[in-house]
Amino acid sequence: MSSPLLEVSGLSAGYSGENVIRQISFEVDQGEAVTIIGSNGAGKSTLFKAIISILRPTTGSCCFDGVDITRLATHKISRLGLAYVPAERHLFPELTVIDNLHLGAYPKRPDPAVEAMVFEVFGRLAERRTQHAGKLSGGEQQMLAVGRALMSKPRLLMLDEPTTGLAPLLATESYTALGHLRDSGLTIVVAEQQVPLALELASRGYVLEDGRFGLTGTSDELAGNPEVQRAYLGVA
Amino acid sequence: MIAAILDGIVLGLQYGLLGVGLTLIYGLAGVLNLAHGQIAVLGAVVVSVQMGNGMAAVPAILIGLAASSAALLVVDLTIMRAVYRQSGETRILLGLLLMLGVAFIIDGILVWKYPIERLGLRIGGDPIAILGVKMSRGSLLASGITIAAGLVLVVFFMFTKFGLAVRSVIQDEQGARLVGVNPARVRTFVFGLSGVLAGLVAVTRSMTGPIGADNTISLTILALIVAVVGGLRSVPGAFVAGVLLGIVDRLSSFYIGTYITTIILLVCAALTIVIRPTGILGGSSG
Numbered sequence: 444m445s446s447p448l449l450e451v452s453g454l455s456a457g458y459s460g461e462n463v464i465r466q467i468s469f470e471v472d473q474g475e476a477v478t479i480i481g482s483n484g485a486g487k488s489t490l491f492k493a494i495i496s497i498l499r500p501t502t503g504s505c506c507f508d509g510v511d512i513t514r515l516a517t518h519k520i521s522r523l524g525l526a527y528v529p530a531e532r533h534l535f536p537e538l539t540v541i542d543n544l545h546l547g548a549y550p551k552r553p554d555p556a557v558e559a560m561v562f563e564v565f566g567r568l569a570e571r572r573t574q575h576a577g578k579l580s581g582g583e584q585q586m587l588a589v590g591r592a593l594m595s596k597p598r599l600l601m602l603d604e605p606t607t608g609l610a611p612l613l614a615t616e617s618y619t620a621l622g623h624l625r626d627s628g629l630t631i632v633v634a635e636q637q638v639p640l641a642l643e644l645a646s647r648g649y650v651l652e653d654g655r656f657g658l659t660g661t662s663d664e665l666a667g668n669p670e671v672q673r674a675y676l677g678v679a
Numbered sequence: 680m681i682a683a684i685l686d687g688i689v690l691g692l693q694y695g696l697l698g699v700g701l702t703l704i705y706g707l708a709g710v711l712n713l714a715h716g717q718i719a720v721l722g723a724v725v726v727s728v729q730m731g732n733g734m735a736a737v738p739a740i741l742i743g744l745a746a747s748s749a750a751l752l753v754v755d756l757t758i759m760r761a762v763y764r765q766s767g768e769t770r771i772l773l774g775l776l777l778m779l780g781v782a783f784i785i786d787g788i789l790v791w792k793y794p795i796e797r798l799g800l801r802i803g804g805d806p807i808a809i810l811g812v813k814m815s816r817g818s819l820l821a822s823g824i825t826i827a828a829g830l831v832l833v834v835f836f837m838f839t840k841f842g843l844a845v846r847s848v849i850q851d852e853q854g855a856r857l858v859g860v861n862p863a864r865v866r867t868f869v870f871g872l873s874g875v876l877a878g879l880v881a882v883t884r885s886m887t888g889p890i891g892a893d894n895t896i897s898l899t900i901l902a903l904i905v906a907v908v909g910g911l912r913s914v915p916g917a918f919v920a921g922v923l924l925g926i927v928d929r930l931s932s933f934y935i936g937t938y939i940t941t942i943i944l945l946v947c948a949a950l951t952i953v954i955r956p957t958g959i960l961g962g963s964s965g
Contacts, residue, residue, distance in 0.1 A: 495857075497853070497856075516856075516861070517856040517857065518855075518856045518859050518860055518861045518862075519861075521856070521857055521858060521859040522859045526857075527857055529853075529857070532854075533851050533853045533854030533857060534851070534854060535846070535847050535850040535851055535854055535855075536850060536851070537850055538843075538846060538847065538850065542843060542846075545840075545843065546843055546844065546847050546855075546858050546860070547858050549840065549843075549844055549847075549858050549859045549860055550840070550844075550859060550860075552840070591858065592857075595858065595859065
């Protein structure tokens, strides 16, 4: 059997000596969509930042496609094919949409076919291609952040709360686009507070509470779990 | 009047390149290079020494530019490492102090070893009339070289992959890492580039008047003023600011007096900070 695309084991990390996430282990297989659900401050961003080496983990290791990426420089991890879309997006505000996209492919030459695909999935970006990224609306910026990540032809796309700051309709639209990407075979890990959308996209999920993984299961199991329903789905 | 403005443009193009060199390093590394003038003169002195040994001008100039560039590369790869580990105010302050140290060291070496070395590249031939004003060939060649260097920079930043990567680091270093850009490599490159630009300014200025150890501080101050008026993070802004300040410089020398010119330029910088903190071209950075 083949090894998982991403393998995280015993990962702990945090700020100024205090661990925000503790002993996190999980695996993601090729072609899967997995969600990590948790409320504000549960440690979702910290987990991603530790995987991508923006934060230095205190314990544990991460393996991507058989390569040990623990403490590997962020830009090198990106070049291996692990693309990360942070909640803060980190776009280049005074570069045009098209320049932002082309940088996504760095250090390779942008692939016209991928570019065409991005403009097909996010039609609104095509209309704005010569505008500065800083002038886009929140929804368009989110599209651009995902589009920029796709330009590197990633094998794994990690998204941190892609619906942050989006109106409900745009959030749904955003997840429709992610669904298309999943159907085309892209492996996706998404951290989310908008649990219904995330469970619809993913086949299984982990619940992150207070820096640790609690419940885990298929999306249907999680959606049917009374605790999840009470805490995240607003079912009384 | 027209003569003063044309002179101002010649001078201003060089000011622009001076400001661009400072702006690049500040925008990218958050380090205010207080040794920019020293780095520039260092290159000019190397050219002068080589030519004194009988070398032809062009290879001597290339070696001089390489010397300026190498000096900043060494700074980036050694003492700046300590600066890059810091953030916020500590980083700015430490960078400032270390660059001031570099300035003192270069000044010391120049005054000690080459106190009377002056680079004066005399460009022969009769003046050429432009808009009825006779311009020396030295001024025209200096401007031609500076404009060519500016165009090369525009092409590099607008149309090359690596140029785009440099701009991405200036705008969002974290974002740059996420797309696979190595900020450390970009920084090293830009220090080297800034050194070449500084050397080029000293070499072109020497086509209109001699450059030596006593020009270091005034060049650093000019670079600082131009970069501030340009907005400190805007490369095109620095270039435009340089040209405008060159014209202000010449007009004020012509109508008021040379002694007060630097003060007027400083006032321009102070007014920019108060009225337009993002610089002359507004918020356009990178």
